[in-house]
Amino acid sequence: xxxxxxxxxxxxxxxxxxxxxVQIVAQHPMEPGTRRDASGKTIPADHITExxxxxxxxxIAVVRPGPGTSANPLFAFKMRAAKAGQLKVxxxxxxxxxxxxxxxLALA
Amino acid sequence: MDRRSFxxxxxxAVAGALLANQLTSxxxxxxxxxxDLANLEKGLQATLRRGFKDLTPSxxxxxxxxxxxxxxxxxxxxxxxxxxxxxVKAIYCFCDKNANxxxxxxxxxxxxxxxxTRVRVAETAPVRAVVETxxxxxxxxSQSVRVTVGGCG
Numbered sequence: 001x002x003x004x005x006x007x008x009x010x011x012x013x014x015x016x017x018x019x020x021x022v023q024i025v026a027q028h029p030m031e032p033g034t035r036r037d038a039s040g041k042t043i044p045a046d047h048i049t050e051x052x053x054x055x056x057x058x059x060i061a062v063v064r065p066g067p068g069t070s071a072n073p074l075f076a077f078k079m080r081a082a083k084a085g086q087l088k089v090x091x092x093x094x095x096x097x098x099x100x101x102x103x104x105l106a107l108a
Numbered sequence: 109m110d111r112r113s114f115x116x117x118x119x120x121a122v123a124g125a126l127l128a129n130q131l132t133s134x135x136x137x138x139x140x141x142x143x144d145l146a147n148l149e150k151g152l153q154a155t156l157r158r159g160f161k162d163l164t165p166s167x168x169x170x171x172x173x174x175x176x177x178x179x180x181x182x183x184x185x186x187x188x189x190x191x192x193x194x195x196v197k198a199i200y201c202f203c204d205k206n207a208n209x210x211x212x213x214x215x216x217x218x219x220x221x222x223x224x225t226r227v228r229v230a231e232t233a234p235v236r237a238v239v240e241t242x243x244x245x246x247x248x249x250s251q252s253v254r255v256t257v258g259g260c261g
Contacts, residue, residue, distance in 0.1 A: 002238050017203055019220070031229065031235075034207055053219070055218060058207075058217075058218060059217050059218070060217050061214060061215060061216060061217055061218070061219045061220030061221050062212045062214070062215040062217070063212060063213070063214045063215075063223075063225075064211055064212060064213040065225075066208050066210045066211055066212075067207075067208050067228075068206050068208060068209075068210070068211040068212070068228045069198075069211060069212055069225060069226070069227055069228065070181060070182045070183075070225075070226040070227060070228055071181070071182075072224055073226060074224070074225055075223070075224075075225050076222075076223065076224035076225065077220070077222065077223060078219060078220040078222040079124060079218065079219045079220060079221045080220065082143075106237075
């Protein structure tokens with residue numbers, strides 16, 4: 001099962017050299033492995049272990065969330081919009097699922 | 109009591125109260141609410157191979173977290189290093205009382221030294237932002253988050 005990812009740039013079309021905030025939301029339950037279901041059994045941990053952000057094929061950030069990151073987590077970065085290009089997000093979780101999403105950054 | 113001694117006495121009382129106020133806020137700086145260094149130390153050693161004493165509290169690390177969180181399951185955290193981007197290697201975030209004190213790590217490669225996310229805080233405890241610089245320093249900022257409903261149960 002693939003994990004749904006949303007990417008947003010703020011501002012959507014930055015000027016060259018401007019600071020742009022990249023917001024990534026992964027739709028994932030992020031089970032910490034400490035919760036119990038109605039019958040008292042522990043729900044096994046299932047959270048995102050690695051999220052790699054690349055820009056034009058070059059890795060720019062790697063996030064390794066632990067069980068202490070919220071469900072449907074938001075990851076926000078800031079980068080300098082030097083040139084237009086393609087931002088790509090890859091993620092993996094403990095259950096072996098993965099997700100991938102690309103977004104194009106356009107300059108004003 | 110005549111008027112003069114009353115004025116003197118009340119001025120003294122006000123000054124005393126101010127001093128006491130300053131004292132308590134100074135104490136709050138030293139010992140954050142819900143501090144649990146033993147548990148934090150475990151997480152620090154496992155992740156950084158460093159202890160709490162190796163971290164330098166610094167004004168160059170800006171940590172934005174709510175002082176009171178209604179739900180511990182969703183606490184917005186913002187960390188910014190006020191350093192040139194090329195000096196920052198990674199950002200770590202810990203919480204003293206979580207079963208697993210490490211909340212997340214971020215390797216900074218091409219982005220600016222800024223990261224924001226939402227984390228779980230098990231119970232009232234300080235959140236620690238640690239910024240690792242390229243020259244091997246670990247800079248620390250802490251803030252206590254008061255939680256009414258825990259986020260890990």
